[in-house]
Amino acid sequence: DAGITQSPRHKVTETGTPVTLRCHQTENHRYMYWYRQDPGHGLRLIHYSYGVKDTDKGEVSDGYSVSRSKTEDFLLTLESATSSQTSVYFCAISGQGQENTEAFFGQGTRLTVV
């Protein structure tokens, strides 16, 4: 299995509080991604990174920010959590080149905003 660790695995937080989810990889892959998974929507891209300090928005980025200060860590922050952000969040990584075309996924973080 690809070395991807997400923390925490479960979190319950109150509306309006900031929340940070962490993704840590040991594969030295260049690309990292944050997705959210919701019933009927599949996985939707929130933000992604193509290098240290290089990040960009995905299709559902409103209310989220990210940071990548080291190759191995990609943080997702909910600036002020809302109930609509209750979801399962997945981190993914991918490498470069013809031999590294697929994304590898972490185990997910289940976030509940009450």
Next chain:
Amino acid sequence: AQSVTQLGSHVSVSEGALVLLRCNYSSSVPPYLFWYVQYPNQGLQLLLKYTSAATLVKGINGFEAEFKKSETSFHLTKPSAHMSDAAEYFCAVSVFSGTYKYIFGTGTRLKVLA
């Protein structure tokens, strides 16, 4: 822009019957295509991938998929369903445009009947 459509959010088959999960994609350039499987409370696991080599791709657990450019399809099949195949399946497309992004379909939940 790339997109993926999975026909049928739920599919039921009898044990031993053919599994056919449908995926159609939209891409302006030759894509990479993937099928992932997700078991309950787990992350996504790669089943197989198409990267412009052979159009018939074999994956793990007896699954295979055929890339048909004329039909913009990448349907997943397995000749004989097993109870352990019950899971959710996601089709995804990736195109390199400055960076890699993975766009997922909404998923198909496969139920295997005894």
